Amino acid sequence: MTARVEVVPGRHLVASVDGVVVVVAHRDSTTLTAESEAVAVLDKVLEMVAEAASRETRRTGRAFARLASTWLMGREDEERVEFGMLTPGTRGLAVFLHGRVTAVLEGEGYREVLHGRDAGFSVDRVVSPAPGRAAAVFVDDGEPRDSLPRAGVWSLRDGRVPGSGAVMWMGDKPDTPAREVRAGPGGRSSRAETGRPPPRRNPPPMGQDRANFDSGSRRTSAPDASPTGIIVHGFKCARGHLNDPRVSFCVACGIRMEQLTCVLTAGVRPPLGVLLLDDGSSYVLDSDLVIGREPERSRQVGRDAQAIRIPDASGGMSRVHAEIRLLEWDVLVLDRGSANGTHIRPPGRPDWVRAAPGHPTVLEPGSQLLLGGRVFTFDSPHGR
Numbered sequence: 001m002t003a004r005v006e007v008v009p010g011r012h013l014v015a016s017v018d019g020v021v022v023v024v025a026h027r028d029s030t031t032l033t034a035e036s037e038a039v040a041v042l043d044k045v046l047e048m049v050a051e052a053a054s055r056e057t058r059r060t061g062r063a064f065a066r067l068a069s070t071w072l073m074g075r076e077d078e079e080r081v082e083f084g085m086l087t088p089g090t091r092g093l094a095v096f097l098h099g100r101v102t103a104v105l106e107g108e109g110y111r112e113v114l115h116g117r118d119a120g121f122s123v124d125r126v127v128s129p130a131p132g133r134a135a136a137v138f139v140d141d142g143e144p145r146d147s148l149p150r151a152g153v154w155s156l157r158d159g160r161v162p163g164s165g166a167v168m169w170m171g172d173k174p175d176t177p178a179r180e181v182r183a184g185p186g187g188r189s190s191r192a193e194t195g196r197p198p199p200r201r202n203p204p205p206m207g208q209d210r211a212n213f214d215s216g217s218r219r220t221s222a223p224d225a226s227p228t229g230i231i232v233h234g235f236k237c238a239r240g241h242l243n244d245p246r247v248s249f250c251v252a253c254g255i256r257m258e259q260l261t262c263v264l265t266a267g268v269r270p271p272l273g274v275l276l277l278d279d280g281s282s283y284v285l286d287s288d289l290v291i292g293r294e295p296e297r298s299r300q301v302g303r304d305a306q307a308i309r310i311p312d313a314s315g316g317m318s319r320v321h322a323e324i325r326l327l328e329w330d331v332l333v334l335d336r337g338s339a340n341g342t343h344i345r346p347p348g349r350p351d352w353v354r355a356a357p358g359h360p361t362v363l364e365p366g367s368q369l370l371l372g373g374r375v376f377t378f379d380s381p382h383g384r
């Protein structure tokens with residue numbers, strides 16, 4: 001089963017590792033950082049995923065459920081740990097929910113909603129066969145969700161990002177040539193059958209604090225393990241996370257980068273951050289992007305760049321306005337000869353500087369971009 005994973009923006013933590021999708025609740029009032037408890041919980045969950053994989057010849061989700069239950073029962077603060085997980089396995093889809101998290105499973109003429117908080121301890125189910133259309137898992141914020149968001153928000157290959165939930169779209173890829181920006185998760189839902197008002201719009205997923213991005217705790221370091229990932233060279237932390245060689249602390253787990261590991265290692269590049277749009281939408285920087293009113297016109301799209309179609313009421317956005325390019329560990333912006341230009345404001349600076357058309361400029365984390373009447377902020381944990 002090949003599923004395409006999409007993340008619903010939000011303040012909690014979402015990870016996709018080797019086909020397994022995990023959401024962890026971040027209930028602190030502060031923004032998610034490497035020190036947040038949710039990150040420690042996610043680390044532990046992924047450790048158990050790896051451990052379960054080493055115990056099962058075929059993945060069923062059972063070994064994970066046993067490990068997770070034992071771990072939770074051994075914790076005094078077990079009710080503070082809230083997470084949900086979807087594991088596609090050989091016998092169907094395993095669903096594990098603990099605390100205020102919800103899973104939505106949908107197939108042809110069928111929908112099932114499972115709530116972690118309804119269970120005495122945890123929800124531990126294998127849904128067989130796996131839902132034909134999609135399976136999603138969300139952290140409950142107020143009223144739990146009972147429907148899927150629309151496809152095409154943004155996808156997550158392997159890694160961890162801030163979010164309130166994740167959807168695994170099964171089967172055929174929905175036909176979404178351009179990722180159209182929408183007003184947050186489920187804003188103006190196209191699915192009317194529930195009769196519910198659309199869910200509340202989430203705040204932008206990240207504040208000033210650095211959130212965590214990670215290429216996932218891959219068990220092997222074989223650089224060609226992922227045919228789609230871009231291979232870069234970096235330093236590995238003691239726990240095996242690949243990092244920009246210029247950082248002092250691992251952006252995935254926060255530990256200091258030991259300089260004795262000063263050997264460049266090849267590996268799949270983790271996402272280099274996110275681009276946050278002024279309406280709270282966000283795009284994970286895991287590939288080049290072409291931004292504009294009709295970005296599909298660009299020849300880069302379909303080769304290795306994603307089209308980001310942005311409506312702009314000001315009329316100042318060109319059809320193909322600008323490109324975001326990922327080069328090794330850097331994020332660059334390139335004006336594509338737009339009529340009104342691409343303006344950059346480095347962090348802490350009062351004024352906008354117009355980028356020379358056709359000349360890529362490296363963006364510092366915290367930089368803002370003005371394209372027509374829309375403002376983007378580049379946020380990344382990979383800053384120096």
Ligand SMILES: [Zn+2]
Pocket residue numbers: 237238239240241250251252253254255
């Ligand atoms: Zn690390």
